[in-house]
Amino acid sequence: MERVAIVGASMTRFGQRDAWVRELLAEAGAAALDDAGVDGDDLDHLYVSNMASGEFEGQTGVPNALAHDLAATPAYTSRIDQTSSSGGAGVYAAWQSVASGASDLTMLVGGEKMTHRTTAEATDVIASLTHPVEYKHGVTLPSFAGLTARLYLDEYDAPRESLGKVAVKNHSNGVDNPHAQFRKEVDLDTVLDSPVVADPLRLYDFCPITDGSAALVFCPASVAEEYVPEDEYAVIAGIGGATDTHVVHERADPTTMGGVVDSSEIAYEMAGIAPDDVDVAELHDMFTILEFLQSEDLGFFEKGEGWKAVEEGVTDRDGELPINTSGGLKSKGHPLGASGVAQVYEIYQQVTGKAGPRQVEADTGLACNVGGFGNCVTTAILEGSQ
Amino acid sequence: MSEHETDTGADDPKNSAEPTFEAAEYADGAVTYPPHTVSPNGAERVGAVDLREYEARVVTWTTSTATPPGVREPNTLAIVEFEMGDDYDGPVVRALGQVAPRGDAEDGSEPGDVDVDIGDRVEPVYADDLREPGAGIREPESQEWDGFRFRPVE
Numbered sequence: 001m002e003r004v005a006i007v008g009a010s011m012t013r014f015g016q017r018d019a020w021v022r023e024l025l026a027e028a029g030a031a032a033l034d035d036a037g038v039d040g041d042d043l044d045h046l047y048v049s050n051m052a053s054g055e056f057e058g059q060t061g062v063p064n065a066l067a068h069d070l071a072a073t074p075a076y077t078s079r080i081d082q083t084s085s086s087g088g089a090g091v092y093a094a095w096q097s098v099a100s101g102a103s104d105l106t107m108l109v110g111g112e113k114m115t116h117r118t119t120a121e122a123t124d125v126i127a128s129l130t131h132p133v134e135y136k137h138g139v140t141l142p143s144f145a146g147l148t149a150r151l152y153l154d155e156y157d158a159p160r161e162s163l164g165k166v167a168v169k170n171h172s173n174g175v176d177n178p179h180a181q182f183r184k185e186v187d188l189d190t191v192l193d194s195p196v197v198a199d200p201l202r203l204y205d206f207c208p209i210t211d212g213s214a215a216l217v218f219c220p221a222s223v224a225e226e227y228v229p230e231d232e233y234a235v236i237a238g239i240g241g242a243t244d245t246h247v248v249h250e251r252a253d254p255t256t257m258g259g260v261v262d263s264s265e266i267a268y269e270m271a272g273i274a275p276d277d278v279d280v281a282e283l284h285d286m287f288t289i290l291e292f293l294q295s296e297d298l299g300f301f302e303k304g305e306g307w308k309a310v311e312e313g314v315t316d317r318d319g320e321l322p323i324n325t326s327g328g329l330k331s332k333g334h335p336l337g338a339s340g341v342a343q344v345y346e347i348y349q350q351v352t353g354k355a356g357p358r359q360v361e362a363d364t365g366l367a368c369n370v371g372g373f374g375n376c377v378t379t380a381i382l383e384g385s386q
Numbered sequence: 387m388s389e390h391e392t393d394t395g396a397d398d399p400k401n402s403a404e405p406t407f408e409a410a411e412y413a414d415g416a417v418t419y420p421p422h423t424v425s426p427n428g429a430e431r432v433g434a435v436d437l438r439e440y441e442a443r444v445v446t447w448t449t450s451t452a453t454p455p456g457v458r459e460p461n462t463l464a465i466v467e468f469e470m471g472d473d474y475d476g477p478v479v480r481a482l483g484q485v486a487p488r489g490d491a492e493d494g495s496e497p498g499d500v501d502v503d504i505g506d507r508v509e510p511v512y513a514d515d516l517r518e519p520g521a522g523i524r525e526p527e528s529q530e531w532d533g534f535r536f537r538p539v540e
Contacts, residue, residue, distance in 0.1 A: 055523060124454035124522045132529035133420045136516045137484050138450070138457030146448030147465055147482075154446070154504055199449040247420060249465045249480040254446070 004098045004236045005224035006382070008036025008107075008217030009345045014333035015181040017211035021053045021062060021113040024213040026069045028338075029109040032215035033070065036227050040072035044103035049080045049090030049110035050337035055125045057113055066109060076103075080337075083129045084286065086110065087214070087340020088369025088378030092241050094218045095380075104219060110341035111213030122209050126336070129372050131247045142206055144248055144373040145287035146198025152255050152289060153200065156304035160200055164191035165310050166288040167204045167330055173317055174327025176357040179342075181210050181333030205288040210333030214341040216348070224385070231386050234348045237273070237364070238381040240266025244374050251374075259377035260297035260368060267366070267379040268299075275299035278381070279362035280350050281321065282343035284370035285328040291315075294368050295323065298379070317360060325350065325358045340369030344380055351384035405512050407437040407534050409479060416476035426477055437481065437510065442466040442536065444506045447485060456521025458484075462500040466508055466536050486511045486535040502538050510534035 010031030012024055019027065025048060033040060048063040059065075063077035082089035087110040097103040114122050127140045153160060168188055174180040186204060194203035217227075224233040242262035245251055251258065268274060275298060283298075285291045292306035300321060301309050309315050315323040326332050326346035329339055347365035349355040363386075368379045410421030414429035419437060424430060447464040462485040470479055485500045485508075502508075516533050519526035 119452060120454050121523075123452065127454055128523050131420060133533070134482055135522075135524060136529065136531050136533055137463060137482060138453055138461045138517045139463060139482060140450060140452070140454060142452065143448050143450040143461070143463055146450065147446045147463065150448060150504070151446035195451070197450070197452050199451075201448075249482045250418065250426075250477070252478065254465065 001099045002101060003221035004095050004218055005221040005233045005385070006216050006236070006348050007219055007224050007227040007233045008032045008038070009215065009348050010035055011179050011214035011342050011345050012212050013179050014210050014212035014335060016115045019113070019211070020057060021050065021059055021111055022065050022069065024113060024211060025062060025066045025109045025111040028111065028213035028215040029066060029070050029107060032107060032109070032217050036217040038105065038217065038227065040070035043072045043075040043105050043107050045094070045097045045106040046072050046075045046077045047080055047090050047093050047106065047108045048077070049086040049108060049341055050112060051081055051083050051086050052125050052336065053113070056117060082376050083371035084284070084336050085340055085369040085371030085376050085378055086337040087342065088367070088380065089241065089340070089376070091216070091340060091344050091380050092239055092378050094216065095236050095239050098218045098220055106218045107215060108218070108341060109213060109215040110338040112335035112337045113211050114209045114335060115211050119209060129375070134247065141373060142198045142201070142287065145205070145289050146201045148254055148293070149201050149289040152292060155255060156307065158307040161188060161192065162307035162311055163201070163205055163288040164188050166285065166291045167191045169310065169316060170285060170324045170328040170330040173325050173358065174331025177327045177332055180327045180331050181208055182331045201287065201289070207286050207329040207334040210335040212333060212335035212338050214338045214345050216341060216344060232352055233385050234351050234382045235385060236380060237383040238267035238269070238271030239379070240264065240270065241378045242266070243376045246375060248373050255293060256303070257293050257297050257370065257374035257377065259374050260294050260370065260379070263377045263379040264298045264368065267381050271381045273364065273381065278321065278364055278366045280325060280347065280360050280365045281323050282326060282346050282367045283323055283328065284339070284368055285324055285330045286334055286370070288330070290370065291323065291328070294370070298366070298368060317358065322360045325355065325360060340367070340378065343367035343369055344382065347382045351382050405532065407510050409435040409437050411435050414476070417470065417474070417479050418477070419479055419481050437468055437479070440468040440470060442468045442508050444502060444504055444508060445480065446504060447502050449500070454522050456518030462502065464502060464508070464536055483533065484516060484535045486537040488538050506538045508536035509539050511537045
């Protein structure tokens with residue numbers, strides 16, 4: 001199996017954008033091609049990670065549209081929909097295309113246009129992934145987060161403030177990310193006094209609704225230096241994907257995301273590393289509680305101890321294990337199909353030393369992208385080429 | 387028929403005189419709600435269980451204030467766990483559902499008048515429409531919209 005390198009990357013500004021999904025995808029795609037020094041017609045495969053462009057704006061067939069816009073025809077195209085983890089699933093598909101030898105040059109572009117919808121409409125589009133017995137009760141992804149947060153705080157005797165500190169940390173990190181939707185610090189009192197959305201969680205425990213796109217260019221590691229200098233590419237050392245139950249209440253432990261456990265075990269084994277070898281991580285903090293769950297289920301901390309790591313500053317940018325140096329979904333924003341791609345974009349920046357003011361000391365980084373409420377997960381481990 | 391099965395005719399709920407809270411039982415003894423094609427271990431489905439027959443307690447709950455189109459606001463939801471008896475050794479049987487106010491639902495209580503906590507015992511209360519069919523994105527004919535809320539009991 002070929003080792004796979006990332007030789008180009010880009011992301012648009014995340015936030016409320018005038019552009020529609022085709023334009024967002026083209027903006028990120030053109031920038032990634034430029035970053036890798038290639039043209040659209042050099043691509044063998046072109047993947048688009050997108051959850052719901054048909055539902056959000058009535059635009060389907062986006063991979064073919066993007067191939068035309070970027071003069072990438074006759075590249076093979078495919079749309080990857082795995083709800084909020086469409087981006088991570090796209091990384092997996094792009095990796096697979098090169099590792100298998102089916103493609104010598106693949107680009108993945110993830111994107112979503114959401115902000116023209118009301119919060120209620122966007123929430124309902126996302127909640128449409130739920131089982132009928134959940135959907136008819138009006139369940140939303142934020143309400144799953146509220147249910148889980150209450151149980152976590154109760155089971156592990158964690159203070160409510162610890163969740164707020166995730167938001168404070170990630171907003172602080174986002175200040176230095178020029179692509180982030182919110183580049184503004186928030187203090188703990190602001191988080192704890194914000195309006196209740198899904199008790200015990202409040203507005204600042206949730207990511208915003210976002211427009212945006214991100215892109216990555218993949219090739220065999222053996223030829224990476226034909227595109228970029230030796231120290232400017234990253235290698236996918238390990239990658240794994242896994243699912244958990246569709247129906248959330250059927251999980252043995254509602255505070256454990258089995259898909260995170262299983263996908264990371266595959267990725268660690270492929271990379272030949274252990275959790276404590278990871279220098280920096282991007283986790284799917286769609287809700288603050290998810291950063292606790294994932295940091296534990298990835299093996300960074302013992303079960304029920306993730307909140308203590310946040311309290312002790314372990315996950316701060318200058319801590320022992322920086323988490324969400326990009327600002328995370330919480331501050332950077334969460335344009336569904338783009339998020340998993342943007343997570344890997346941040347890790348790529350970190351392990352190639354291109355993260356600017358967000359730079360931490362990192363040879364090995366991990367990105368964990370979660371769909372649904374842990375329903376489907378992709379974990380990717382990147383190493384710098386040096 | 388196993389000890390978990392009740393003679394509700396729930397294999398075909400359309401034939402039932404009153405609504406049942408139908409879970410599935412499988413050849414390996416597992417019970418799941420909702421029913422699936424096979425059990426978590428792949429065993430075939432052999433019958434139905436009416437969860438109205440079992441006590442349930444609240445595992446966790448939340449009150450959602452930002453609800454989708456056609457959903458009551460606020461919307462208090464709970465995950466409850468059914469007590470299936472000492473002889474049952476399958477996976478835990480839980481359900482997620484809206485929480486109904488304590489007491490008589492017809493006494494003028496509002497959806498926000500909900501008083502519930504972890505560990506509370508609850509009873510299922512049937513509702514014709516849990517949310518307004520067609521108000522959200524899902525095709526109204528694609529699923530059922532009635533079901534059971536959970537009412538805390540002393």
